[in-house]
Amino acid sequence: MKVVPEGTFNLLIETLLLNFLFLIIPIIIYLVFFEDKPQSFNRWVFSLLAAISMVLCMSHPIHLQLGFIFDLRYIPFFIIALYSGYKYVFPIYIVLNLYRFYIGGEGTIHSLLTSTAIFLLVPLLSNLFLQFKPKNRLTFSVGITTVFMGIYLTLLSLYFDNLNGEFIMLSIYAVTTHAAFMGVIVILIEKIILNIRNRERYINAERLNVVSELSASVSHEIRNPLTVTSGFLQLLGKSTTIGKEEKRYLDLSLQELKRAEKIVSDYLSFAKPQSQNMVYSSLEEEADYTKNLIIPYAAMHQVEVQYSFHNTLKTSYDRNQMQQCFINLFKNSIEAMKPHGGRLSILITEDKKNIVITIKDTGVGMTSHEINRLGKPYFSTKEEGTGLGMLMVYSAINKVKGTISVQSEKGKGTTFTITIPS
Secondary structure (H helix, E strand, C coil), X not given: CEECCCCCHHHHHHHHHHHHHHHHHHHHHHHHHHCCCCHHHHHHHHHHHHHHHHHHHHHCCEECCCCCEECCCHHHHHHHHHHHCXXXXXXXXXXXXXXXXXXXXXXXXXXXXXXXXXXXHHHHHHHHHHHCCHHHHXXXXXXXXXXXXXXXXXXXXXXXXXXXXXHHHHHHHHHHHHHHHHHHHHHHHHHHHHHHHHHHHHHHHHHHHHHHHHHHHHHHHHHHHHHHHHXXXXXXXXXXXXXXXXXXXXXXXXXXXXXXXHHHHHHHCCCCCCHHHEEEECCHHHHHHHHHHHHHHHHHXXXXXXXXXXXXXXXXXXXXXXXXXXXHHHXXXXXXXXXXXXXXXXXXXXXXXXXXXXXXXXXXXXCHHHHHHCCCCCCCCCCCCCCHHHHHHHHHHHHCCCEEEEEEECCCEEEEEEEEEC
């Protein structure tokens, strides 16, 4: 245990750097061993590492002549509360207070009150925090850390009849140190999140490019014999020399050929944009056309369609592929609201230099696992689905260098947000 006399600045810095090392170690361990694991598993692992980091910080504090101890225990606590919410921060709250009572000394009750306030209030802001952009998350996390450290130090100040110079200096060091170290940790975490997302985008782009190349080369070769076979079977069906049983077999064969042609057409939609179909436009014509096309289908399933277009930005795209992309998304949203119907909202706006397409339904919704698998080959939430429709959507948006964000909750509906640079 280190005792820091007044004016011993070097020992203070040494202990703070040791605490900072304890905060960095979980991030390094996570990067080396757990970065590629499933998200839910990662959160529990990161929470465990944060708890270990917090205990290590509390085991190596600065002991002040005032009788209090000072460490960076609250930084891991804030990180888990903001990024993961109540479910993951509760075990850390228990560990923090049990170990603090085990250490004992002055400030134990003040620590309990402060950690309880953080536990009750900060996770409430988790969902809002996760919707922020990285720069705003950094500002928010530093700000909320500063506020709660101020509350903690205010509680400690009630212990004294008259505040002395050492406590005032402690307060300044505590607030600035927590704010600075919190900022560094959040920057590192945001960098990890960005790297993971970039890697996923790269893998998806490569997957879609492979599908595009294969579909373009194979589908054309398959379509020709299918068309010839279908034609001959139709001619054979008109013959007067075949019986009813043979005619039934012919009808079944033609139905299966039509289904095969539809699958081939789906694969052809993954091909590279065709020059004759390329346009430079604001998407208004394609959105309006597909909206009118889907309204009868929506009415048949008791779905109300709300449509709004407010965009002046333009971009280059394959008209046929973009229309098919819209049709697939609208159709999936309507089918997600079977059998009771609901509301489909289609909003196309602009944000700075991006075209933003928001498609929202009030359907059955999806789990986080289903959302993560969207756009993967042969994955579908429908019993008879092939997954090619959503794969085509992701392929079309990828070709215009756009991104797709999905927010969904079981029983409450799904929102697709497509962002396309102009």
